[in-house]
Amino acid sequence: MADELIWQTMGLSDEEYERIRVLLGRDPNYVELGMFSVMWSEHCSYKNTRAVLRGLPTSGPQVLQGPGENAGIVDVGDGLAVVFKIESHNHPSAVEPYEGAATGVGGIIRDIFTMGARPIASLDSLWLGDLSSARARRLFSGIVAGISGYGNAVGIPTVGGQTMFHRSYEINPLVNAMCVGFMRHEDIKRGAATGVGNSVMVIGSTTGRDGIHGATFASADLTDEAIERKSAVQVGDPFREKLLLEACLELVARGCVLGIQDMGAAGLTCSSCEMASRGGTGMIIDLDRVPRRETGMTPYEVMLSESQERMLLVPTPGREEEVREVLVKWGLEAVVVGEVTADGMITLIEGGARVAQVPARALADEAPVYHRESSKPEYVERLAAFDTAGVPPCADLGGALLRLxxxxxxxxxxxxxxxxDHQVGAGTVIGPGADAAVIRLPGSKRGVALSTDCNSRYCYLDPRLGAAHAVAEAARNVACTGARPLAVTNCQNFGNPYKPEVFWQFREAIAGMSVACRALGTPVTGGNVSLCNEDGETAIRPTPVIGMVGVIDDVELRVxxxxxxxxxxxxxxxxxxxxxxxxxxxxxxxxxxxxxxxxxxxxxxxxxxxxxxxxxxxxxxxxxxxxxxxxxxxxxxxxxxxxxxxxxxxxxxxxxxxxxxxxxxxxxxxxxxxxxxxxxxxxxxxxxxxxxxxxxxxxxxxxxxxxxxxxxxxxxxxxxxxxxxxxxxxxxxxxxxxxxxxx
Amino acid sequence: MKFGIVVFPGSNCDKDVQTAARAVGHDADFIWHTDTSVDGFDCLVLPGGFSYGDYLRTAAIARFSPVMEPVARYAASGRPVIGICNGFQVLLEAGLLPGAMLRNTSCKFVCKPQRIRVESTRTPFTRKFRQGQVITLPIAHGDGNYYIDGETLEQMERGGRVVFRYCDESGEPTPESNPNGSLNNIAGICNNAGNVLGMMPHPERAAEGILGGADGRLLLESVAQWVQGGGKIG
The missing domain is CATH 3.90.650.10 (PurM-like C-terminal domain)
Structure with a gap:
């Protein structure tokens, strides 16, 4: 009985537990079970959505890196590349708005510089309840303060996004943070662990008990009970992020980096198994060497911690000491914790004994793929049947405009x-409040135009058409500044996918987005899916947020x-x-x-x-x-x-x-x-x-x-x-x- | 003309100062906070940012950086030193300028273009402005509410050490035009000799029209002209 409770409390189903047993050929131990539970959460595995997401267009001549890495990359000409991604931090922001939003910003910034790029702009798509509600006002204030507190201190300008209000976001607000960076093509780094025998290093901050099971928390409904789980929310340190950013870019510039990945959701578990899986390798890690900020941490806690501002690095062989020197210069830790192996296994050692051994691919890529049931909600036809011909003409057009x-x-x-701070970086040509922001690329005449868009009323009434509109509006916004729309990142925010009506909304939205992205020549280079945005009863409106990147050859030509x-x-x-x-x-x-x-x-x-x-x-x-x-x-x-x-x-x-x-x-x-x-x-x-x-x-x-x-x-x-x-x-x-x- | 930009851990406007210096045709290089020499530079810039995260009190830790000793000697020798935003806060904490910074009265970070009146043109940084000239520079800070005791404030006002004041479009330093609650709408001050300037607004963000304004160019050009003219105070 007790055993059954363990995997269930970690969010795994009985079938999933069976699948783990089959993959391992034995019962998993507690540490291994914890690792599977976070990697097979919806947040990390996309198990409920992966089959549908395959329909999205992801390639084009401009795409240098599509989905599957920490961020997408597009070519903007002159040997320059732009890196970008949007990600949600909805549940943490509902529970602890300041830290939730702040760490959302921190996580997406790391996704950008882990690719070797210097972040040059952030945008935030925020969705809140009606401001007549005290809860909505409290969350709104806290979320904006958190974004401000983190982004301003790291020194990346927050140049745009959107802020929308509707009562369906009252309990469960949405915080979708997008970050954009730039680099030269030759500096692109990927999150793969290659070269058997190469060192594996943990760099950046120390590991503590914060954020354990954050990914699992983000993959369940936001019930009253869940709202009490504040320990699942991480605490951000923008100062360390700034130091880590500069240190990582210095490592890239010195040629010390073979492979690197941010430790975000599911921490060391996710970064180790994904890097090994991408490299077709394994990894052995001595947990005793992982720098900690707390004593008495168990292997389970070390592997599942979501302490922020950390990276897993496979350095260029022989450059370990140089890596350490750079990190020390920036006041940070860099420790060799293990090495790349040929066996395809993530092997964890503590006190000289093996405490876990799991195939990296099983964790990273072999989560079950579900084809969820979907059915069209009753309300769709009913609301679509509303006849606008019966709407009385408006007598006071000026008054109506003022109300709008x-x-x-x-x-x-x-x-x-x-x-x-929307100006730091000396690149903001068009800042917030316009159709799209325009940022000059350092050392170049070129600029990028950036916009996030979604109309969730459209998406509620007709998810397919609504999502297509979001893509079209984002493209229009970018084009209005004089830029050519290039590619899209996306954040799919929906309710609980186990409800057929919610899953129908999701499937329809992806279908609409696919059609629009194909027609406009703007492939999807990445993003994330955030499900279970509901309190157990009422879901948010379907909110597929589109982040669009365009290029303008000369920022002097911006409109x-x-x-x-x-x-x-x-x-x-x-x-x-x-x-x-x-x-x-x-x-x-x-x-x-x-x-x-x-x-x-x-x-x-x-x-x-x-x-x-x-x-x-x-x-x-x-x-x-x-x-x-x-x-x-x-x-x-x-x-x-x-x-x-x-x-x-x-x-x-x-x-x-x-x-x-x-x-x-x-x-x-x-x-x-x-x-x-x-x-x-x-x-x-x-x-x-x-x-x-x-x-x-x-x-x-x-x-x-x-x-x-x-x-x-x-x-x-x-x-x-x-x-x-x-x-x-x-x-x-x-x-x-x-x-x-x-x- | 070569600017030396001091980089503390957490500085984030260091590169922007370099970009601005180059935009007005001058050279600029970085000085790491542990360096013990600031030789070879014609003007030192302490840039904006969040030195050491500013978790304790803005700039409270940066003042202990090894580089601050040579910076103090450089200032004492009468050579030009400017602290912008967090750099201004460092100058206050280091005692190179009097007073302290409080949280903005709104308790919020504020980033916007701000009108500023030039109160003194006797500093190396303001020689090319007109006395009373109203310019627009961006501000971006959470702790810009300048405070000092009444007696010193009066001495500073009498001595012409208030260099910039927040004002409205007609140049009036009204309460409404004060973005942070600073005493007497103070936006920037200098030391007795005039060679050390601290200011909350960001001249480096207003050095190119494409970025929304060019009023900050004159500040960089002033100090360059002063240095090239032999650097005599007065």
Whole structure:
């Protein structure tokens, strides 16, 4: 009886225990069982999701490293490569928001520099409950403080992301941290243990009892009981991370590194078995040599500790002493703890005796693969059937716009990003608050454009279309800055996969994401899956967050979001259809979260992106902004606020689109649209370029003055119009989040 | 002209200072915190960051770094030393400048462009500015709330040792324009001789227009001109 309880308490099923017995040909001991339980958790093994994830496109000429390593790598030209990945730290942040978010940032930073790259930017996609809730406000404050406290101290600018609010994230907030680094192609390092007889070193911080079973904790529902398990949350030390970062990059520069991997989830267990498995080798580790911060730790605790700021290193043979000297210079430890073996086994020694011996591949790659049952939830058809034709027309369009611009999910996130150092590194060309951030690569004219996107209302109502929209919006955001979208990382946040309805959402989202990534030529280079984001009853909305990376050949060519100059021509790109289903307008003004998600024309999205970066490269654009939540009206307001300039639009210039009722026209969330402004002398060249790429383009107004005015022709009820001062828009936009945080 | 940038464990604006120095056409190299010589440099920069993690009190440990002895001798010899952000905090802890830093009154880290009025052009770092000129420099700190006893504050004000003050767009040092609660809106101060400057704003982040501003260039150009002109105080 007691034995049965052991594997069950570690989160393993009876079938999984049997499989371990078969793989070992005997009963596992306690240490071995602990190692299997963390490696076979969903967090480390993707056992429930792996079969579905195989459908994602992962290759392309730009991809230097796809999924399966610590981070993905793309070629950005001139021998330069960009490394990037996004990862969740949801459950720890729900329990201990400051440390949970801080260590989420720390973990993803290590994933970048472990590849040999210098981290140059972070982004964070945060999802919280409604700010009317005290719990949501507490978590929000703590999470932002944690990201700020860690990222600022390490000295990596936090340049973007998103912050969204909905009651489904009340118990279980989402913290998805993305980090981006850069390096030269020849410096790429991988997490493989090669060369039988080579040393294995633990470098960085000491090992303590913090974070034991963090990966298992992250793979179960967030019940009240789980929330009490604070010992599963790690404690971050950004100072040590900064030292480790500099030390590791110095080791790479000196040529001391053969293989290296961060110790994150499942600590020494995960790093040792994954490095051995990738190298087709084994590893023998003497646990007595692992530097500790606590006495009396058992082998089980040493192997499962998730103490932060540690790395497992296979040094270039003969360079062990040099490694030690570099680490000592940076005030850190470096100890040879074992060596690479030919037997494919992870063998652990303590006090001269063998305490565990497990095939590395069994731990790293032979977790069961489950094909979970999936069924379409009842709500999907019901909510999609909502007929927007019955939504009464809006009499006060300006008032509706002010309400939208002041709703926390759309409103300014200045309260968040002023707490982040978004400039350290001398590379931030476009910082937070824009469509995408643009970072100059050190020593180069080139830049990367970075964005994270997801509309979880879309994903709830139609996960397949919603996930495809997330990819398309991310690409559009990157293209609006003048960059070519290159590749994607992703963080799939869902509820409990054992529920067929949740699994259906996941499967659909991956299918939609695959289609969109193929159509837009942006393969997936990695990411993570975070399941069981629920309190046991209510799941979060499906939230497949897309992190997009694009490249701009010369950062001087980047395009800002805000209006730039009086007299510039406002051009509406793309076709606006009667699509207020699932919209922010319907939710905020009419209190309805239903209807059909806007259709998606991926070819039109690709053409729009091409138009945007081509026009930027010819210096035709004064400003560009994508249209998404809140449609044209919100996009106009955001451009006006960002540029502190008004504009006047006449909608009867917009051809076929003008047949829509004013509220439809202003708030529709049709895809493949953007709002650009161009200097009068560039008008003809730009419109010809748009026509050549088959992108509808309507010059329908001028930038100028201090008010935002939208006038409709007689046919569309000429009296209805928007006429709001930019100051009033700005006030509503800037004050929403700080006011909500006062409770 | 060669800047020497002191790197403490946890410094993170060291490379940014080098990038900025190069952007204005000068050389810059690093000095490790255990070095005992600062020879060969025309100006020392203590950069921003979180020296030793700043877990105890900002810069409380960095002041004990071996390099601080030669830095103090360098300063005493009248040669130019600038501490930016965490570097300013190091100068305070080391006693090279008077006063102390408290947490921002908001208790939050704050990173944003900030208007600053140039109060004194007699330092080597501010010669090329106009007295009263309003410039914009980025700030990024959690502990920038400058504090000192009333008597010393008055002496400093009378002696023209307040070099930069937070202000609004018209140049008025209003409470609303003060981002951290510092006394008299102080953003930067110098020693009696004027060759040691401490400031919270980051001039190195405003040395290229592409990064959002170039008002910091003038500071680097001022000290370069001063050094090249023989480096006489006054």
């Amino acid at each position: 611009i002041g709703s926390p999910s759309i409103a300014s996130k200045r309260w968040v990003w002023e707490q982040y 800002p979001m805000g209006f730039q100059a009086e007299g510039d021509i406002v051009v509406l790109l793309g076709a606006t259809r009667d699509e207020i289903g699932a919209s922010e307008y319907l939710a905020t003004v009419h209190g309805v979260e239903a209807g059909r998600v806007p259709a998606l024309d991926l070819e039109a999205e690709a053409r729009l992106c091409e138009l945007l970066w081509t026009a930027a490269s010819r210096r035709l654009l004064s400003s560009a902004h994508d249209m998404s939540e809140g449609g044209l009206a919100v996009a106009l307001a955001e451009c006006a606020i960002a540029g502190a300039l008004g504009a006047t639009l006449r909608v009867d210039c917009v051809g076929g689109d003008a047949g829509l009722a004013p509220d439809r026209f202003l708030f529709s969330e049709s895809g493949a649209r953007a709002l650009v402004t161009i200097g009068p002398s560039q008008r003809d060249e730009f419109l010809a370029l748009a026509a050549g790429l088959n992108v509808p383009a309507a010059a329908c107004g001028r930038v100028g003055g201090s008010r935002l005015c939208v006038e409709f022709g007689e046919g569309a009820g000429g009296a209805r119009r928007i006429d709001v001062s930019v100051a009033a828009l700005s006030k509503a936009y800037e004050e929403a989040v700080p006011c909500a945080m006062q409770g």
